[in-house]
Amino acid sequence: MTDPFVHPYIPNTAPKSKAAMLAAVGAASVDEFYADVPAELRLDRPLDLPTPFTAEQDLVRHVEGLLAKNVSTRQRLSFLGAGTYHHYVPAVVDEVINRSEFLTAYAGEPYEDHGRFQALFQYQSLMAELLAMDVVNVPTYDGFQATATALSMAGRMSGRRRVLVASDVLPDKLSKVRDFVRVLLDLEFVDTVDGVADVTGLASRLAEDVAAVWVETPSRTGALEARLQEIADAAHDVGAVLVVGTDPIGYGVLTPPAEQGADIVCGDIQSLGLHQWFGGAHGGFIAVHDDPRFIMEMPSRLFGLATTDVPGEYGFGDVAYDRTSFAQREEGKEWVGTAAALWGIAAGVYLALMGPQGMRDLGEVLLARTRYAQRALAEIPGVALGDRAVHLREFTIDLSGAGLGAADVVDALRAEGIEPGVPVDQHQLLVCVTEMTSQRDIDRLSAELAALAARTGNAAAGASDTDPTDPGATTVSAPILEEQSA
Structure with missing residues (x-):
C-alpha cells in the first residue's frame, strides 16, 4: 500500500494533521467546505503540479522560469483595458508608499499610528473634492466589492429587492456583484441604446419596489452616460437610489455624478497612481453625501479629524466606529476585514501631486486621444465604431465589415508586438488608450490593422468569383462620428 502523500512545504497535508483539523471543526471531509461552490466550477481532479522540489535552488529555478513567461505592458505596445489600466505612476507615489510606516502598517490605532490615519484622511478628502461628495470610505478590496456594497446599502435602506441595471457592465464585475448581492437583491437588465442607457425603457420598468438604479x-465599453440627471429624477420619483459605478480618472474635466443626482458613487482607484502590473493593484471607493x-x-472604516485633550492639537x-463589523462583529450589516488602505495612500499621493489642474489636463488628454483613436480606426475600410456615444479611454470597433474576427486580430497583431485590445465577441474588439498611448502608437495600431484588413480582403477577393469592378461589389467604410465636446 502506498503511503499517503505529504507535501514537503505544507505540513498540514499529513493525514493526522488533516484529521485533527476536520475533527476540530466538526467536518467529515474537506468537501464540506466547498458546499456553496457549484459542481460545474469544481476541478474534480488533483492540480497539475510538478513533483515537489526538495532543493531550494531547484524550486527557485522553476519559479523563475514560470515568471519569465510573463510579458508586461512596458515591453510591448498595449491597448488593453477592461478594468485594469496602464496609466503613468509618478515616482514619488512608489517612494511614499514604500516607506516603512506605510508599507508595513496594518490596523494601527490612533495612539500608535497617527501618520497612517492622517494619510488616509487626506486621501478621503481629496477623493471627496474630486467626486463632489462629502464622505468617502477607506478603500475596500476593489471596485467590484465597492459596487456590490453600494447596491447592498440601497437594498438595506429601502427594504426592496429589485435593482435595474441600466448600463453595459464588465462581465467580471457583474459576476462578482451578482454573487455578492444574490441573497439580498435581484438584478434586472434594461437594454442599452447606442452604448448608453435607454432612459425611456428604464422609466417604464421603474416602480415602488425598485431599490436602486445602477449606472x-x-x-x-467606455461610453459616458449623458442623461444621468434624468435617470436620477426618474429613480427618485419612486423612492429608488441612483448608484453610479465610475472611474475617477476623468473628473478633472467631466461633471461628477454627484452633481447629476447620484446618491452613491463607487468604483476602483486603480487608475490613480496604481500600477497595472499583471492584473493590477485595486482598491474600491464608496462616496455619499453628508446624510446619516x-x-x-x-x-x-471612515477616518475623521478630531480635537484632542491638548488645546490647538488635532x-x-x-x-x-460602532456601525462597523469591527465593533459589531457578527451583528454587523456587512463584514469588513483587511482592505486596501495602502492603495488609498498611493491614490492620495497621486491626487495631491496632480492637483486640480493636473487632473483637468489629464482628462482632456484622455478624451482627445480616445477621439483620435476612434477616428483613426474607423477610417479603415470595413471597420466601424461600436456606437455613437462619447467615450473616455475605451471604445469598441466592429471588424465584421473587414472580414476579421476579434480573436484572429489579437493573434495576428500580438505576433507584431502589439496587444490590440480585448475581444468582446466574435467581431468586436475593445480598444483602450491612456496618456501612455502616444499618437504614434495609435497610428501604428491603425496601420497594422489596415494592412491586416487589406490582406484579408485580397485573400477573400482571390478566392471569390465576384468581379471587383462590379458596382455591386463595393466596400463600405464606417461613418466618422461628428465632433463632440465633453
Missing part, C-alpha cells in the same frame, strides 16, 4: 459611466441614512449604512481616528 456605469464609463460603461464596459447613507453614512450609517457604509460598512467600511488627531485622526474612526468616525462612527
Whole structure:
C-alpha cells in the first residue's frame, strides 16, 4: 500500500494533521467546505503540479522560469483595458508608499499610528473634492466589492429587492456583484441604446419596489452616460437610489455624478497612481453625501479629524466606529476585514501631486486621444465604431465589415508586438488608450490593422468569383462620428 502523500512545504497535508483539523471543526471531509461552490466550477481532479522540489535552488529555478513567461505592458505596445489600466505612476507615489510606516502598517490605532490615519484622511478628502461628495470610505478590496456594497446599502435602506441595471457592465464585475448581492437583491437588465442607457425603457420598468438604479459611466465599453440627471429624477420619483459605478480618472474635466443626482458613487482607484502590473493593484471607493441614512449604512472604516485633550492639537481616528463589523462583529450589516488602505495612500499621493489642474489636463488628454483613436480606426475600410456615444479611454470597433474576427486580430497583431485590445465577441474588439498611448502608437495600431484588413480582403477577393469592378461589389467604410465636446 502506498503511503499517503505529504507535501514537503505544507505540513498540514499529513493525514493526522488533516484529521485533527476536520475533527476540530466538526467536518467529515474537506468537501464540506466547498458546499456553496457549484459542481460545474469544481476541478474534480488533483492540480497539475510538478513533483515537489526538495532543493531550494531547484524550486527557485522553476519559479523563475514560470515568471519569465510573463510579458508586461512596458515591453510591448498595449491597448488593453477592461478594468485594469496602464496609466503613468509618478515616482514619488512608489517612494511614499514604500516607506516603512506605510508599507508595513496594518490596523494601527490612533495612539500608535497617527501618520497612517492622517494619510488616509487626506486621501478621503481629496477623493471627496474630486467626486463632489462629502464622505468617502477607506478603500475596500476593489471596485467590484465597492459596487456590490453600494447596491447592498440601497437594498438595506429601502427594504426592496429589485435593482435595474441600466448600463453595459464588465462581465467580471457583474459576476462578482451578482454573487455578492444574490441573497439580498435581484438584478434586472434594461437594454442599452447606442452604448448608453435607454432612459425611456428604464422609466417604464421603474416602480415602488425598485431599490436602486445602477449606472456605469464609463460603461464596459467606455461610453459616458449623458442623461444621468434624468435617470436620477426618474429613480427618485419612486423612492429608488441612483448608484453610479465610475472611474475617477476623468473628473478633472467631466461633471461628477454627484452633481447629476447620484446618491452613491463607487468604483476602483486603480487608475490613480496604481500600477497595472499583471492584473493590477485595486482598491474600491464608496462616496455619499453628508446624510446619516447613507453614512450609517457604509460598512467600511471612515477616518475623521478630531480635537484632542491638548488645546490647538488635532488627531485622526474612526468616525462612527460602532456601525462597523469591527465593533459589531457578527451583528454587523456587512463584514469588513483587511482592505486596501495602502492603495488609498498611493491614490492620495497621486491626487495631491496632480492637483486640480493636473487632473483637468489629464482628462482632456484622455478624451482627445480616445477621439483620435476612434477616428483613426474607423477610417479603415470595413471597420466601424461600436456606437455613437462619447467615450473616455475605451471604445469598441466592429471588424465584421473587414472580414476579421476579434480573436484572429489579437493573434495576428500580438505576433507584431502589439496587444490590440480585448475581444468582446466574435467581431468586436475593445480598444483602450491612456496618456501612455502616444499618437504614434495609435497610428501604428491603425496601420497594422489596415494592412491586416487589406490582406484579408485580397485573400477573400482571390478566392471569390465576384468581379471587383462590379458596382455591386463595393466596400463600405464606417461613418466618422461628428465632433463632440465633453
